[in-house]
Amino acid sequence: MTQMTGDEISDIEIKLLMEGLFQVYGHDFRDYSEASLRRRLNQWLSTSGFATISLAQSQLLRDRALFETLLRGITVNVSEMFRDPSFFKAIREHIVPYLKTYPFVKIWHAGCASGEEAYSMAILLIEEGLQGRFRIYATDINEEVIQKAQGGIYPLQELQHFTRNYQNAGGTGSFSDYYTARYDHAILSANLRENIVFAAHSLAVDADFGEMNMILCRNVMIYFKQPLKERVLALFDSSLITGGFLCLGTKETLDNRNISSQYETIVPRMQIYRKRYAKK
Amino acid sequence: MQRNSGKTFKAIVIGVSTGGVTALKKLLGGLPTDFPLPILVVSHISPDSDDGLAVLLDTLCSIHVKEANEGELIMPGTVYLAPANYHLLLERDSTIAFSIDSPVNFARPSVDVLFESAADVYNKTLIGILLTGAGNDGSKGMLKIKNRGGTVIVQDPVDAEMDSMPKSALQLLKADYVVCLKNIPELLHNIVEGKL
Numbered sequence A: 001m002t003q004m005t006g007d008e009i010s011d012i013e014i015k016l017l018m019e020g021l022f023q024v025y026g027h028d029f030r031d032y033s034e035a036s037l038r039r040r041l042n043q044w045l046s047t048s049g050f051a052t053i054s055l056a057q058s059q060l061l062r063d064r065a066l067f068e069t070l071l072r073g074i075t076v077n078v079s080e081m082f083r084d085p086s087f088f089k090a091i092r093e094h095i096v097p098y099l100k101t102y103p104f105v106k107i108w109h110a111g112c113a114s115g116e117e118a119y120s121m122a123i124l125l126i127e128e129g130l131q132g133r134f135r136i137y138a139t140d141i142n143e144e145v146i147q148k149a150q151g152g153i154y155p156l157q158e159l160q161h162f163t164r165n166y167q168n169a170g171g172t173g174s175f176s177d178y179y180t181a182r183y184d185h186a187i188l189s190a191n192l193r194e195n196i197v198f199a200a201h202s203l204a205v206d207a208d209f210g211e212m213n214m215i216l217c218r219n220v221m222i223y224f225k226q227p228l229k230e231r232v233l234a235l236f237d238s239s240l241i242t243g244g245f246l247c248l249g250t251k252e253t254l255d256n257r258n259i260s261s262q263y264e265t266i267v268p269r270m271q272i273y274r275k276r277y278a279k280k
Numbered sequence B: 001m002q003r004n005s006g007k008t009f010k011a012i013v014i015g016v017s018t019g020g021v022t023a024l025k026k027l028l029g030g031l032p033t034d035f036p037l038p039i040l041v042v043s044h045i046s047p048d049s050d051d052g053l054a055v056l057l058d059t060l061c062s063i064h065v066k067e068a069n070e071g072e073l074i075m076p077g078t079v080y081l082a083p084a085n086y087h088l089l090l091e092r093d094s095t096i097a098f099s100i101d102s103p104v105n106f107a108r109p110s111v112d113v114l115f116e117s118a119a120d121v122y123n124k125t126l127i128g129i130l131l132t133g134a135g136n137d138g139s140k141g142m143l144k145i146k147n148r149g150g151t152v153i154v155q156d157p158v159d160a161e162m163d164s165m166p167k168s169a170l171q172l173l174k175a176d177y178v179v180c181l182k183n184i185p186e187l188l189h190n191i192v193e194g195k196l
């Protein structure tokens, strides 16, 4: 047999480790896309003090605290408020009118990272007069970011960018009304937080959430391979009411998926879909 | 010296920043419709750009140019541009992946991210090209391509609108070719045809 390259060996090490982590901790990264996973794992490895994944493995399987650092290292938690302003504008213009027809709406942000997207939605819905008529469920696999999200505190230097996004997204108020600046950070107002329930939830292993009017899962499935994407979409399908909305990231589509035919495109190019009333 | 003889190539990656539009017009404009390799490009563009650059280049060049889609299998004779605000990575099965991970070298998409992931996949069958630009994005990626046995081409800093990207790469590694932009299409032809 020919000698394997270092690359081939490290691919095998990654597979073995993911299998072990699943069996020990129940966290399933086996169907994550490899390119990003490899990049993140190598970054984690370079700060961990271990020379190879195999050398790290024995301790990772025994030491939960060490595993937690890996989990935080693997997941990409980058987010921003009103990311893709034109998407939020489309929600405001095309989806809110439908939402207003319900007495109460439930919205699920799956893979909410540190909460920026969920807070953006809360602001938008309040500005549209839905205060008291909605609840947002925001979930993520990474408990550390969930805690951050609960705090609603962001570095002040990011606020300038968030403000620009808010304006481009068609915000009707003044963004500074939604936070208080303290030293080098901004604290979002408590009345935004009242509308949001943050919880840990894994799309890879956990069950569905009932009866949602809208589900947003943006820039989460880009890290998943096909089988996991299908699992997650099936989960969303069973959590969404008929006539409910499914929103993906601007570079993701619902084309050629098992559930595709049950959904229609509502806003082209914005990846906003609606679950059909009549089954096709 | 026939350092490339017998070597087959599977893909080309290109990184460019300031001066990118002009440079890409020239380089891609010099390639034929039936160019035998897929080409992946990271050009630093502002986060709110649409696919305008790909559309423009497609009308100006004979080779097909498009914005990359998630999960897409890369094909010969096609140029894939990274969309704004996403890193572009390559999977082992030659499909395209995106990430919204933090900017690298202040850039998203980042040249290093594409080059490093493509080097993992293609090793010595990859050609990396670094063109004009401010900053130093792409240097580490070029080094990785080189270390994996791939071929690296750097635009001659004298020829570049902004010389710092090519210069910083040349400080880090010895390029296989340091050439003017206008000579790159012919160079690529000769490399892929095994004439060099």
Ligand SMILES: C[S@@+](CC[C@H](N)C(=O)[O-])C[C@H]1O[C@@H](n2cnc3c(N)ncnc32)[C@H](O)[C@@H]1O
Pocket (backbone or CB within 6 Å): A075, A076, A077, A078, A079, A080, A083, A110, A111, A112, A113, A114, A117, A139, A140, A141, A142, A145, A201, A202, A203, A204, A205, A217, A218, A219, A220, A249, B100
């Ligand atoms: C890049 S962030 C997306 C944030 C936000 N939706 C946006 O688009 O700005 C991806 C998030 O997905 C989370 N994630 C990754 N795997 C997950 C899983 N199996 N279940 C739930 N969340 C997951 C990560 O922890 C991370 O916070």
